Amino acid sequence: MAKAAKTEGSRTEERGNRLSLLESMILIRETETRMQELFLQNLVRGTTHLCIGQEACPTGVAAAMTEGDTLTCTYRGHGYALAMGMSVSDLVGEMMGKVSGCCGGMGGSMHMTDASIGLLGANAIVGAQIPIALGAALTARINGTGGVSFTVMGDGATNIGAFHESMNMASAWKLPVVFLCENNLYGEYSAIDRTTGVTDLAVRADAYGMPGRIVDGQDVEAVQEAVMEAADHARRGGGPSFLELKTYRYSGHSRTDQGPYRPEGELEKWQERDPIETLAERMIEAGEITREDMGTMETRAAGAVRSAVEGAKEAPFPPLESVATHIYNRRDSRGEEVQ
């Protein structure tokens, strides 16, 4: 059962069908491209991690999720937020530190969080999001909800301790977790073959007693299908599994990175199999859409993002008193929040 998506210009009701997959990817790309520009205009402070080129991963994953499922992800999390139903306004507002942001401007680019859509949080600490997902799975198990807990990580995260602890414990406890690794060949600036003992990360699943599978991360339908299979496995009590989504990012690791470590021609080679273009061609060939329809979708997405950005620019910063809110969930005898 596909989750209803929020409408904002280019979104439709049912997420699972091809048209909405295409629209989701187009929206993510358009949004991420504009975020780059906001940085250059100094409207966003700090850093950001764009997922341009990787859109099929969040879109395919979100399409496989159902009501009651949850997800934690990396700081490269804008795509997941949008694909799961966050509005561009909430996302951009958060990027700009405005009160209209999904976290009231208190989290920023690396912490996109929306409990109402099951997005338990993007995380700025590599790998920390993984054990947190085990907790969500435990809750689903204890409450008998049938919910599945998804956790998204990069290739680099499969080398950190918390990953290994989590893979093992999820397996030992047979928790309903789907571990999703976006292998974009680089852990920050370092190529995977320099930092990692294996090339295909899916082999690590064997070490933890769970199924592992390599998926073409640039084919959104392949992602959706694989994730649904893993989710069903978990829902039926089969325990966790690990999916390695082979993908590639077109931008640098983060804001200032121009990607000088990439070999010549690598980017161009991956761009030949662009995830958006791949699905579009498939749909055009099947007579489902025309090239003109593509243009219309892109224009609509651009309009939606533009108006979200304009709205975010207008929105106020949070009041200074917000600095001290929500540190604790405690009030003193006068009803004041305790710091």
Place this chain on the structure above:
Amino acid sequence: MATMTYREAIGRALADEMRADPGVVFFGEDVAAAGGVFKLTPGLQEEFGPARVRDTPISEQAIVGTALGAAITGLRPVAELMFADFIPVAMDQIINQVAKYRYMSNGQFTVPLTIRAPQGAGAGFGTQHSACAESWLMQHPGLLVVTPATPADMYGLLRGAIREDNPVVVLEHKMLFTMSGEVPDDQGPMELGRAVIRRPGKDVTVVATQVMMHRALEAAEILAREGISAEVIDLRSIVPLDRTTILESLARTNRIVTVEEAVETASWGSEIASLAATEGVYDLAAPVGRVNMGRNLIPYSPPLEDAVIPTVERIVEGIRGTARA
């Protein structure tokens, strides 16, 4: 009134909370089948089943992370770390995740989790199994920290910690496990953040926790025979810190000494010295006194270990020094 040991108080508090609230779950290393390496939690898995009471692998980051994930999705988890010395193994989850999760999410999440950890020196476990962790944790906003010193407080504060809709670290001193004491039959969850005057006095305020608090009481008894009346305050909570009780006492005695099983630098005793020198400065008739472990680590050799941890004798000297300054 029931008489029980500090150890029994831990198990009973957990069991009572788990009976009262099906959302309370408990996990840690060897806590379930074995009832805990210190036998603190026997019988819980038998009563509440293997879904709610679980043995984990040796995976502190996963233990704390799982507790966080469960807490933000509606459960009320209690995670045990076998020794407080293992807190550093899970510091990313405790500091960067647990303490900050509500804040970063702008209040979307409540984090009603409890981390329990046995702590303290004197048992000959060596420097990597003898830490007192409260001073490491008190600085960081988002956490609450309690250090019960008696069976009644162990019971009440653990229940209070579990009821608390915030992350609480409950530090249980291993040298107090066999201590016996009375627990009122109607003792329920105790409010966090309230210190208690264990022994009223007029000449000098002595602030201490856990084993040091009991030794301070012994020291006060010795000093009474010299005509020095020491008021001994059991801090009980490190965060929130009961500044009111401390400052009110200082206003009456005009002298204050902290007695800590802690390194002198940036400890809770440093914080109280700071408090005295700021909000209590006009009440001070003498410099703040401090009895602690200096800049030492805990050696293994028994007489050396015993010498590093403040003895009753050292505490007597420390309090006397401030009382007569």
